Amino acid sequence: MSSTSAFAKRxxxxxxxxxxxxxxxxxxALSVAVFGTRSAPTAQDRVxxxxxxxxxxxxxxxxxxxxNAPASQEIRRQIAEQVQQGQTDDEIRSFYAAxxxxxxxxxxSAAGVNVLVWILPIVALAVGIAALVIVFRRWAxxxxxxxxxxxxxxxxSALHPDELTDExxxxxxxxxx
Amino acid sequence: MNLALGRAGVxxxxxxxxxxxxxxxxxxxxxxxxxxxxxxxxxGLVFLGGxxxxxxxxxxxxxxxxxxxxxxxxxxxxxxxxxxxxxxxxALEGSIILWALILGGYLVAVVLKFRKRLADPLVGWxxxxxxxxxxxxxxxxxxxxxxxxxxxxxxxxxxxxxxxxLQNHPLMAFHPPMLYLGYVxxxxxxxxxxxxxxxxxxxxxxxxxxxxxxxxxWGFLTVGIILGSWWSYEVLGWGGYWAWDxxxxxxxxxWLTGTAYLHSVLVQERRGMLRVWNISLLCATFAxxxxxxxxxxxxxxxSVHAFTTSGVGVALIxxxxxxxxxxxxLIGWRGDRLRxxxxxxxxLSREGAFLANNVLFAAFAFxxxxxxxxxxxxxxxxxxxxxxxxxxxxxxxxxxxLTLLFLMAIAPVLPWRKAxxxxxxxxxxxxxxxxxxSMIFAVVVGARGFAPVLAFGLGGFAAGSAGRQLxxxxxxxxxxxxxGRANGGMIVHLGVVIIAVAFAASSSYVRQAEFTxxxxxxxxxxxxxxxxxxxxxxxxxxxxxxxxxxRIDGTGPWAPSLNKFANGNQTIGTPSVRSTFTDDVxxxxxxxxxxxxxxxxxxxxxxxxxxxxxxxxxxxxxxxLLAVFPGRRRNPLDAVSAPVSVExxxxxxxxTA
Numbered sequence: 023m024s025s026t027s028a029f030a031k032r033x034x035x036x037x038x039x040x041x042x043x044x045x046x047x048x049x050x051a052l053s054v055a056v057f058g059t060r061s062a063p064t065a066q067d068r069v070x071x072x073x074x075x076x077x078x079x080x081x082x083x084x085x086x087x088x089x090n091a092p093a094s095q096e097i098r099r100q101i102a103e104q105v106q107q108g109q110t111d112d113e114i115r116s117f118y119a120a121x122x123x124x125x126x127x128x129x130x131s132a133a134g135v136n137v138l139v140w141i142l143p144i145v146a147l148a149v150g151i152a153a154l155v156i157v158f159r160r161w162a163x164x165x166x167x168x169x170x171x172x173x174x175x176x177x178x179s180a181l182h183p184d185e186l187t188d189e190x191x192x193x194x195x196x197x198x199x
Numbered sequence: 200m201n202l203a204l205g206r207a208g209v210x211x212x213x214x215x216x217x218x219x220x221x222x223x224x225x226x227x228x229x230x231x232x233x234x235x236x237x238x239x240x241x242x243g244l245v246f247l248g249g250x251x252x253x254x255x256x257x258x259x260x261x262x263x264x265x266x267x268x269x270x271x272x273x274x275x276x277x278x279x280x281x282x283x284x285x286x287x288x289x290a291l292e293g294s295i296i297l298w299a300l301i302l303g304g305y306l307v308a309v310v311l312k313f314r315k316r317l318a319d320p321l322v323g324w325x326x327x328x329x330x331x332x333x334x335x336x337x338x339x340x341x342x343x344x345x346x347x348x349x350x351x352x353x354x355x356x357x358x359x360x361x362x363x364x365l366q367n368h369p370l371m372a373f374h375p376p377m378l379y380l381g382y383v384x385x386x387x388x389x390x391x392x393x394x395x396x397x398x399x400x401x402x403x404x405x406x407x408x409x410x411x412x413x414x415x416x417w418g419f420l421t422v423g424i425i426l427g428s429w430w431s432y433e434v435l436g437w438g439g440y441w442a443w444d445x446x447x448x449x450x451x452x453x454w455l456t457g458t459a460y461l462h463s464v465l466v467q468e469r470r471g472m473l474r475v476w477n478i479s480l481l482c483a484t485f486a487x488x489x490x491x492x493x494x495x496x497x498x499x500x501x502s503v504h505a506f507t508t509s510g511v512g513v514a515l516i517x518x519x520x521x522x523x524x525x526x527x528x529l530i531g532w533r534g535d536r537l538r539x540x541x542x543x544x545x546x547l548s549r550e551g552a553f554l555a556n557n558v559l560f561a562a563f564a565f566x567x568x569x570x571x572x573x574x575x576x577x578x579x580x581x582x583x584x585x586x587x588x589x590x591x592x593x594x595x596x597x598x599x600x601l602t603l604l605f606l607m608a609i610a611p612v613l614p615w616r617k618a619x620x621x622x623x624x625x626x627x628x629x630x631x632x633x634x635x636x637s638m639i640f641a642v643v644v645g646a647r648g649f650a651p652v653l654a655f656g657l658g659g660f661a662a663g664s665a666g667r668q669l670x671x672x673x674x675x676x677x678x679x680x681x682x683g684r685a686n687g688g689m690i691v692h693l694g695v696v697i698i699a700v701a702f703a704a705s706s707s708y709v710r711q712a713e714f715t716x717x718x719x720x721x722x723x724x725x726x727x728x729x730x731x732x733x734x735x736x737x738x739x740x741x742x743x744x745x746x747x748x749x750r751i752d753g754t755g756p757w758a759p760s761l762n763k764f765a766n767g768n769q770t771i772g773t774p775s776v777r778s779t780f781t782d783d784v785x786x787x788x789x790x791x792x793x794x795x796x797x798x799x800x801x802x803x804x805x806x807x808x809x810x811x812x813x814x815x816x817x818x819x820x821x822x823x824l825l826a827v828f829p830g831r832r833r834n835p836l837d838a839v840s841a842p843v844s845v846e847x848x849x850x851x852x853x854x855t856a
Contacts, residue, residue, distance in 0.1 A: 037621070037624060038624075040624075040628050041628065047638075047639070048656060051638040051639050051641075051656070052638065052652060052656075054642045055638075055641075055642050055646065055648060055649060055651075055652035055653075056649050058647055060647040066711075066712045067710060070710070070711040070712065074589065074590070075589075075590050077586050077588065083444050083445070084437070084442075085588065085589065087437070087711065088435075088438075090772065090789055095789070098713070123584060124583075124584070124585060125584035125585050126586070127586065128586050128587070128588025128589060128590055129590040129591055129594075130573070130585050130586065135577055135580055136585055138573075139569060139570065139573045139587060139591070142569055143562060143565060143566045143595055146565045147558070150558040150561060150562060151558060153558075154554055154555070154558060157543075158543065158546050158551075161542035161543050161544070164542050
């Protein structure tokens with residue numbers, strides 16, 4: 023308790039200063055990461071990233087990038103040509119979707135019944151969080167049982183006061199939790 | 200001979216399991232402890248049955264006894280000894296033998312560990328439940344997945360050998376047994392949960408009795424999953440290690456719910472709360488191991504219409520339904536006893552963090568389950584075809600993974616009951632600086648992109664927080680500050696952080712290209728120089744190996760190869776990987792052109808930090824081992840929660856949820 027109140031006496035600057043610095047440096051590092059110079063993806067990089075999202079038409083579950091099947095090798099060659107011609111990633115993908123059907127794309131479209139695969143996880147997470155909020159509300163409104171003086175005496179007699187302050191353990195975290 | 204021995208073993212196991220379940224069940228209902236105590240003999244006989252079956256199958260494989268159909272289908276005289284031995288789990292029927300054997304082993308271990316409490320109804324019903332599970336798996340070996348069918352081989356018959364992919368790397372000998380030790384291990388806590396529901400002793404006794412069993416099963420599952428992804432990296436040659444394919448997802452699902460359980464169980468041990476939730480998580484974990492086996496073994500993934508032809512699929516899905524149904528009924532029946540009086544004071548507390556952890560892990564598992572099953576759901580609804588692949592899973596799990604890393608940074612320093620902002624500011628400042636430091640380091644060495652750099656930062660934050668707890672614990676207790684559940688758990692956290700960072704780096708900065716080279720020609724890619732030197736053709740007993748010799752940055756030569764197996768016309772590649780602590784260069788041969796002056800087409804995949812995935816896995820395994828090791832007994836007088844103010848609070852706390 024004594025250590026906690028010692029913190030509280032410090033000025034807000036002393037308390038929050040280090041955290042402001044952490045946030046500022048973190049934001050700076052992240053903005054370099056997002057806006058900083060980076061080498062533009064080469065044509066080869068685009069081919070491999072597109073082919074990772076297109077399913078091999080003759081194998082089960084592999085992408086064109088992973089598969090060694092002749093059909094996949096042919097599609098990789100074709101994607102390389104399309105990239106050379108300057109088509110965008112989406113144009114190339116919709117070309118294959120039109121040719122082989124939607125199932126050729128490993129990312130399900132957000133149309134029709136497929137929208138469920140994108141929406142349901144968000145709904146589930148929202149339900150989970152809402153459930154947490156509700157139970158915490160309920161717990162908070164539950165009457166808290168008050169300790170009687172009798173209880174306190176019992177605790178006091180069980181605890182030796184000198185064991186309460188361990189200098190390696192100022193917050194009472196205990197030895198093993 | 201082997202056939203007869205194997206059938207005898209399976210029959211023995213099935214008979215012992217049925218008789219055991221009847222005897223123990225009767226003894227429990229009629230209160231005849233002497234009957235219940237007989238379970239140790241039945242457990243021994245079940246194990247013996249499984250052992251004889253496995254022994255007979257190994258003997259048949261090693262002696263190439265082609266009168267056993269499984270050997271005729273999967274064995275071959277040319278298969279090297281190690282892979283021949285591993286063929287036991289190379290196909291469906293054999294893997295069920297392994298399952299039954301391990302299940303028998305766990306049953307014996309339970310009976311030995313609880314030998315003094317066998318007549319205790321809780322242990323009795325747990326053994327009874329395990330015997331029921333044994334009946335199912337031994338029945339599978341008699342019925343739909345019978346490995347001991349006879350076959351009359353023509354003169355000079357030789358089998359095709361195991362799938363070539365399964366005899367290409369020694370990890371094949373270790374990955375499936377580890378995975379099965381994990382899968383089957385969850386039967387033990389599941390059985391105790393069912394026993395707790397049946398006996399109505401739904402307090403914390405069964406939890407304490409099984410927490411080490413759960414941890415051991417979870418550890419094996421972790422190791423099994425990591426070895427599996429290592430195997431796929433070393434063997435499949437597409438440059439990746441995790442494809443979110445249904446088989447991988449099936450093993451990952453019980454891992455996720457099991458991990459959630461390992462955390463939320465602490466709340467119940469400490470506060471007596473979340474009883475229904477914990478039992479549900481445990482039963483879900485066990486049910487998911489069965490569902491995973493169903494998904495991967497029934498052929499349902501090819502098409503919803505394929506699986507009805509497979510008796511194994513129908514059996515597994517029925518068993519899955521039975522587990523779910525009986526759990527739900529039992530929980531409903533015991534509903535009144537499962538209600539717990541406690542409350543959680545504040546979301547900003549250890550127990551609050553565990554609840555958030557559980558919501559995230561449940562959402563994670565839901566995404567994986569939905570993505571895996573969605574093609575089937577769509578096919579069932581409107582007969583349409585849709586694929587859900589890597590891009591979907593990466594996009595959906597990334598935010599969950601990042602949030603989990605953040606939680607991993609905060610949660611370990613939170614006290615039970617209630618934390619103040621002051622306390623958090625104090626305890627988290629150094630971990631936060633470590634996180635920021637890792638971001639700066641990442642940006643300086645050239646990392647770009649929001650998600651990966653944020654992942655490195657949160658990884659550093661979480662590692663700092665785990666490190667803080669370990670430093671404090673070792674300062675207080677010396678080397679004992681590294682053992683026990685809490686401290687071992689922090690080492691597991693470090694392993695998870697290593698894997699998360701390696702996963703973020705390797706999946707964000709992967710570069711892949713194909714080159715067609717003639718001998719002597721070189722290529723530059725992603726900062727590496729590759730020189731193609733020539734080919735080397737080796738004749739081995741089971742295959743012809745055509746190696747392509749390539750120097751990477753002057754080291755090597757590295758020798759990715761194409762293997763032509765003697766039996767069957769399949770040609771499969773074996774990649775070759777140069778690993779360093781900073782990046783991996785993986786080479787695989789796509790095509791070798793005959794007669795064209797030896798020109799070859801190779802695929803080069805460069806990914807950073809891959810080796811840290813395996814190191815992280817080893818750290819997790821080591822941490823689990825330390826967590827199983829008994830830690831210091833907590834002095835019951837030691838305070839473990841933050842001091843609660845003695846003054847009655849003016850308004851209800853924690854209303855800001």
